[in-house]
Amino acid sequence: MFERKSGILLVAGLIFFAFAFLSNAVVPALMYSHLPEKTAEELVNGNIRYQFEDLARRYPEAFVAAFGQPPEDPETKEGTDWWNQNVADALREGRSIYVGEGCWHCHSQFVRPVSNEEQRWGPVAASWEYQNELQRPVMFGTRRVGPDLSREGGRRSNDWHAVHFFKPTMVSHKSPMPEYPWLFDGSPSKPTRRGMALMTYVQWLGSWLESYPDYEAYTQAPLEELKKEAAEAAEAAPAG
Amino acid sequence: MSEATETQTHDHKDLVDEKIVMAYFFMALTFMLVSMLGGLLMAGQLLRHNPLSGIELFSPGRWRMIHTNAIAYGFLANAFLGLLHWSIPRLTLHPVLDKRLSWLIFAAWQIVVLATAAGLLFGQAQGLEWGETPVWIDPVAQLGLLLVAINFMPPILKVKGPMYVTLWYFLAMFIWTFLTYAMGNFVPEYFVSGTSAGAVGGLFIHDLVGLFVTPLGWGLMYYFVPIILKKPIWSHGLSLVGFWGLAFFYPLNGIHHFLYTPIPMFLQYGAIISTIAVEMVVTTVIINFFGTLWGRGRAVVEDLPIRWFYTGMVFYFLTCLQCAMQTTLTFQALIHFTDWVVGHAHLVMYGVFSQWIFGMMTYLIPRIWKTEWYSRKALEYHYWLSAAGVFIMASDLILCGLFQGWSWASLQPWEHSINVSFPFWVVRVFAGLAMFAGLLVFLWNIWMTWKTREEVELSNVALPA
Numbered sequence: 001m002f003e004r005k006s007g008i009l010l011v012a013g014l015i016f017f018a019f020a021f022l023s024n025a026v027v028p029a030l031m032y033s034h035l036p037e038k039t040a041e042e043l044v045n046g047n048i049r050y051q052f053e054d055l056a057r058r059y060p061e062a063f064v065a066a067f068g069q070p071p072e073d074p075e076t077k078e079g080t081d082w083w084n085q086n087v088a089d090a091l092r093e094g095r096s097i098y099v100g101e102g103c104w105h106c107h108s109q110f111v112r113p114v115s116n117e118e119q120r121w122g123p124v125a126a127s128w129e130y131q132n133e134l135q136r137p138v139m140f141g142t143r144r145v146g147p148d149l150s151r152e153g154g155r156r157s158n159d160w161h162a163v164h165f166f167k168p169t170m171v172s173h174k175s176p177m178p179e180y181p182w183l184f185d186g187s188p189s190k191p192t193r194r195g196m197a198l199m200t201y202v203q204w205l206g207s208w209l210e211s212y213p214d215y216e217a218y219t220q221a222p223l224e225e226l227k228k229e230a231a232e233a234a235e236a237a238p239a240g
Numbered sequence: 241m242s243e244a245t246e247t248q249t250h251d252h253k254d255l256v257d258e259k260i261v262m263a264y265f266f267m268a269l270t271f272m273l274v275s276m277l278g279g280l281l282m283a284g285q286l287l288r289h290n291p292l293s294g295i296e297l298f299s300p301g302r303w304r305m306i307h308t309n310a311i312a313y314g315f316l317a318n319a320f321l322g323l324l325h326w327s328i329p330r331l332t333l334h335p336v337l338d339k340r341l342s343w344l345i346f347a348a349w350q351i352v353v354l355a356t357a358a359g360l361l362f363g364q365a366q367g368l369e370w371g372e373t374p375v376w377i378d379p380v381a382q383l384g385l386l387l388v389a390i391n392f393m394p395p396i397l398k399v400k401g402p403m404y405v406t407l408w409y410f411l412a413m414f415i416w417t418f419l420t421y422a423m424g425n426f427v428p429e430y431f432v433s434g435t436s437a438g439a440v441g442g443l444f445i446h447d448l449v450g451l452f453v454t455p456l457g458w459g460l461m462y463y464f465v466p467i468i469l470k471k472p473i474w475s476h477g478l479s480l481v482g483f484w485g486l487a488f489f490y491p492l493n494g495i496h497h498f499l500y501t502p503i504p505m506f507l508q509y510g511a512i513i514s515t516i517a518v519e520m521v522v523t524t525v526i527i528n529f530f531g532t533l534w535g536r537g538r539a540v541v542e543d544l545p546i547r548w549f550y551t552g553m554v555f556y557f558l559t560c561l562q563c564a565m566q567t568t569l570t571f572q573a574l575i576h577f578t579d580w581v582v583g584h585a586h587l588v589m590y591g592v593f594s595q596w597i598f599g600m601m602t603y604l605i606p607r608i609w610k611t612e613w614y615s616r617k618a619l620e621y622h623y624w625l626s627a628a629g630v631f632i633m634a635s636d637l638i639l640c641g642l643f644q645g646w647s648w649a650s651l652q653p654w655e656h657s658i659n660v661s662f663p664f665w666v667v668r669v670f671a672g673l674a675m676f677a678g679l680l681v682f683l684w685n686i687w688m689t690w691k692t693r694e695e696v697e698l699s700n701v702a703l704p705a
Contacts, residue, residue, distance in 0.1 A: 002480055003402045005411065012408075012487035013415030017451070020491030021423065023510070024443055028503060029436040037433045100363030102301030112500040114573040115649040127502040130434030137368045137428035138437040140498055144577040145286070147654050169288070174655055176286045182296040 038132035040088040047154060047207035048200065052087045054158055055196050059189065066193035087200065094201025095134045097194055101180065108141030109150040109205065122151040122211045129208065134201075146177060151206040154213040161199045163188045255329035258608045260342050264322025265601055267350060269683060271314025272594070274357075276676045278307035283669045287662070297361055305360045305372045311589055312370055312448065313381075314353045319597045320456045321349065324392055324410070326604060327463050331406060334395035341391050345384060352381045368441050370448050371424045378425040385421055389414040405479045409459030412487060416451035420444060435502045442503075442511075443494030449588065450490035457593050458482070458525065461549060464600060465532060468546055469539060474531030478524050485521030489514045496567045499576065512567050519564035526557045544619050548599025551627050555591035559584060562638075574649070579661065580641025587634040590675070595626060598682070605686060614688035618681050625678030633671035640664035 001007035056063040056070060064070075067086050071079040098104060110125035111117045118124055129150075130138055141148075156164075160171060166188040168175040183195030191199065206212055284290050285300040292298035325342065329335050336342055352373075359365070359374030366372050373381060393414055396407050403411075424444025428437035462479070466472055473479055492514035495507050529550075533539070539546045562584055565571055575581065606613050613619055640661055647657040 002484060003408070005397060005403065008403075008408050008411050009415060012412045012484065016487050017416060017419055017491055020443065020447075020494070024492065024494055024507060025423075025427070025432075025436065025440045028439045028507060029432050031504060032434065032436055035434075097363070099367040100302075100365050101299065102304050102365065104367060105301065105304050105369075108577055110501050112573075112576070114500060115645070116651050117648075120648070120651060125502055127435045130438075130502070133433060136430075136433035136437055137366070137371075137441055138434055139367060140438050140441075140501055142369060142497065142577070142581065144648075172655075174288075174658055176288055176658060178285055178290070178300045179294045180299070181294045 032127055032131065035128055035131040037136070040091045040133055041084065043091065043132055043134065043204070043208075044084045044087045045207055047212050048087055048091075048204045049083060051154070051158065051203035051207075052090065052200055053083065055191075055199065058158055059191055059196070062185070062190050062192070063196065066196055090197040090200040091134060091204055093194070094197035094199070094204075095139075097183075097198045098139070098201055103149075104139050104141050106143060106145035106177070107147065107149045108144050109139045109148065110141070111148060111150060117148070121148050122206070123209060125150060146175075149202065149205050151209070151211070153203045153206040158199055158203070159188075161202060162191055162195065165191075165195060165198065250333050252330070255333065255335050256326055257336075257339055257342060260339075260346060261322045261325050261604065262608055263346060264318045264325070265605070267353075268315045268318035268322065268597070269601075269679070269686075271310045271318065271353065272679060273683075275307050275310035275315060276672070276679060278303040278310065280669070280672055280676065282307065283665065283672055286665045287669065302360055302363065302365075305365055306357055308370060309356055309360065309372055310353070311594075312453075313356060313373075316453055316456075316589075316593060316597070317349065318353075319601070320453075320460075321345070321388070323460055323597070323600055323604075324456075327406065327460060328392055328395055328410065331404060331463065332395040332399050334398045337391045337394045341387065345387050345391060348380070348384045348387070352377060352384055355380075366425070366429060368424060368428055369445050371428075371441075371444055373425060375425075375429060378421075382418070382421060382425070385418045389418060405462040405473065405476075405483065406459040408483050409455040409462070412483075413452065413455040413459070416447065416455070420447040420451050424448065438498050438501055439495055439503050439507065442497040443491070445497055446494040447491055450486070450493065453589075453593055454486065454490070457596055458486075460600060461529065461553075461596065464545065464603065465529065465549060468543060468603065469532065469536050471532065471536070474528050474534070478528035478531075482521060482525035482528065485524070486518070489517045489521060493518060499567070499569060499572045508569075512569070515567040516564045519560050522557065522560040526553060529553055544623060545599040545603040547623060548595050548602065551623075552592045552595040552599070555587055555595070555630075559588045559592065562587075574645040575641050576645075577648075578641030578644040579637040579664070580645070583634040583637030583641065586630060586637070590626075591630045591634060595630075598622070598626065606689065609689065609693050611689060611693040613685060614692050615685055618685040618688075622678045622682040622685065625674045625681065629671045629674035629678060633668055633675070636664050636667045636671060640668075 001011065053074075056067075067090075071082050073079050074083055111121045111123065113124045162184070164171050164177075165180045166184055167179050167181070168177040170188075180195075183198060184191050281290065281292065281298070282300045282304045285293075290300060325336065355377050356373045359377060360372060364374040366375055366378075393411070396403070396411055399407065423440060424447075428440045428444075432440060462473060493511050495503055495511035496515050499508050499512070530553075533546075533550065540550050541547070566575055566580065566584070602613075602619060643660045643664075644657050647660050
C-alpha cells in the first residue's frame with residue numbers, strides 16, 4: 001500500500017484529506033448549525049441606525065448624493081424600512097471595501113481571553129457574534145499592525161473616522177496606516193458612498209454588544225449658553 | 241536514474257519540452273520581481289515613507305495582497321510547473337500527455353495570475369489569506385488545476401512497478417492541490433460563515449503550504465539531491481516515514497492559525513498536537529537528507545545548487561521547530577498577531593522554497609542552454625544576498641514580534657507598540673533590499689549568460705570549418 005499508486009492516490013490523497021476536512025471543518029460547522037446565519041438586514045440594530053443617521057446629519061449633501069433623499073418621517077413603516085435597508089446595503093458594501101482594501105491584513109476581529117485583551121478591548125469573542133453573512137469568509141484576521149476592530153464601533157465619532165481614513169496622521173500622529181483619499185471628494189468633510197459605507201461597517205463592529213458606548217444618551221455640548229455666559233462675564237468684568 | 245543510461249534508450253528531446261521549462265522560469269522570476277516591489281512598498285508604508293501615498297492603484301493594502309499572491313501563484317506555482325515539466329518525464333521516461341495542452345495550461349495560468357493581480361488592484365479581493373483571488377477567477381483557476389493533473393498524471397500512472405519517492409509526493413499533490421483550492425475558495429465564501437469559516441480558512445492556508453508547496457518542494461529535493469550528489473537517498477525507510485507522516489498529520493494542522501478564537505477548544509488542541517507530530521516527521525526527513533550528504537559535505541561549499549538546497553533544509557528545520565513551539569498556547573498568547581508570524585512566513589516561503597527553486601534554476605538553466613553560467617561570482621552574490629537577507633529579515637521580525645507582544649500585554653497605549661517596532665521595521669527594509677539586489681544580480685547573470693551563449697555557439701560553428 002505504501003508505495004503503490006492506489007495507496008497514494010486513495011489513502012494519502014483522498015482519505016487523509018477527507019478525514020482532516022471532516023474532523024476540522026465539518027465538526028465545527030455541525031456544532032454551530034443551531035446558530036442560523038443572519039442576513040445584513042437582520043443585523044441592523046439601534047446603535048448602527050444611530051451612526052448611520054448621524055452620517056446623514058453630519059454630511060447632508062454627500063449623504064443625499066450617495067443614498068438618496070431620506071423620507072420625511074422616520075417613524076413611519078416606510079421611513080423605518082428605508083433607513084434599515086440602506087444600513088444593510090451600506091454594511092454589505094462597507095464590508096467588501098474592508099476586504100478589498102486589505103484592512104483585515106492589519107486589523108484583527110477577535111478578542112482573545114489572554115494577554116489582557118479583555119481589558120484593552122472588551123468582552124472575549126464568542127461564536128454567535130460571527131454567525132452572519134458579513135463573516136463569510138470570517139474576518140478573524142491574523143496580524144495586528146493596528147488595533148483589533150471587533151469592539152471599535154461607537155468608540156469614536158464618524159468625524160474622527162472620516163479624518164482618519166483621509167489622512168491617519170492628522171488624528172493619530174505616528175500611525176503607519178495608509179491614506180484612503182479615494183473614499184472622499186477631496187476633503188474629509190465630503191465622504192463618498194464608499195467612504196460612508198466603510199464608516200458604517202466600522203461603526204457596526206461590536207454594535208451588538210451591551211458594552212457599545214452609549215451615544216444615544218449623549219447631549220450636545222451647551223456651546224451657545226457658554227458663549228452667552230462668557231459674553232456676560234466679559235461685559236461684567238470692566239464694571240467690576 | 242543516471243543520465244547516461246537514460247539517454248541510451250530515451251531521447252531527452254522527446255521527453256522534455258525545454259522551451260516550456262524556461263518560459264515558466266521567466267514568468268516565475270518576473271512575478272518574484274513584482275512581489276518584491278509590493279513588499280518594499282508595504283515596508284516603506286510602515287515607516288511612513290511611501291512615495292506613492294494616496295494613489296488608489298498603488299495602495300499598500302492592495303499591494304500587500306499582490307505580494308503574497310504573486311509569490312504563491314506567480315512565483316512558486318510557475319516555477320514548480322516548469323520543474324515538473326523537467327522532472328516527471330525524465331523520472332517516468334514518458335512525456336506529458338500532450339505538449340499542446342502544456343502550452344494551453346501555461347497561457348491559462350498566466351491569465352489566472354494576471355487577472356488575480358488586476359482584480360486585487362481594483363479592490364475585488366476575497367476575504368481569505370492566499371484565497372484573495374476574486375470570485376470570478378476561481379472557477380478558471382480550478383479548471384487549470386484539473387488540466388495540470390490531467391497532463392502530468394498519465395506519465396506517472398504508466399510507471400510499472402514501485403515508484404520513486406518523488407512520484408509519491410507529486411501524485412498525492414495533484415489530488416491535494418485541486419481539493420485544497422476548491423475547499424478554500426468556495427466553502428468559506430458560499431457555504432459556511434463565522435467560526436466554521438475560520439476553521440476552513442485555517443485548513444486552507446495551511447494545506448496550501450503543506451499539501452501544494454511542501455510536497456512539490458520535497459519531491460523535487462528527492463529528485464535533484466541524489467542526481468547532483470550522484471548517490472542514492474540514505475534511507476528508504478525514512479523516506480516512507482516522511483511521506484506518510486506528512487500525508488496524515490499535515491492536513492490536521494489548519495486550526496493552529498486561529499488559536500484562542502471561538503473555535504472549539506478540543507479542535508484547537510488536536511491541531512496543536514498534530515503540529516508537534518509534523519515537527520517529528522520533519523526531523524526524520526532532515527536526518528535522511530543529511531545522511532545522504534554524509535561524506536560529501538564539501539559539496540555544500542563547491543556546488544551552488546546543493547548549497548541552496550541544504551541552506552533551505554536548515555531553514556526548514558528551524559521553521560518547523562519554531563512552529564512546534566509557537567503553536568503551543570503559551571507561546572500563542574504572546575506572539576500571535578505579531579511580526580513573529582510574518583518572520584516565520586518569510587523564513588518558510590523565501591528561506592526554504594524560493595531558495596530551493598533558485599538552486600534548481602541555477603542547476604537547470606545552463607543545462608537547458610548548454611552553456612556555462614556567465615559569472616560564478618554573480619551566483620555567489622545571489623546566494624549570499626538572498627540567504628543573509630532572509631536570515632536577517634526573519635530574525636529581525638521574530639524578535640520584533642516578542643516586543644510587540646509584550647507591549648500589548650502590558651496595556652501601554654497602542655502607539656507604544658508602533659514605536660517599539662520602528663527600528664525593527666527599518667532593519668527589515670534593508671534586509672528586503674538585500675534580497676531584492678540578489679534577485680537583480682541573478683537576472684543580470686541570466687541575461688549575460690544568454691548573450692554570451694550565442695557567441696560560444698558561433699565560435700563552435702566556426703571552429704570545424
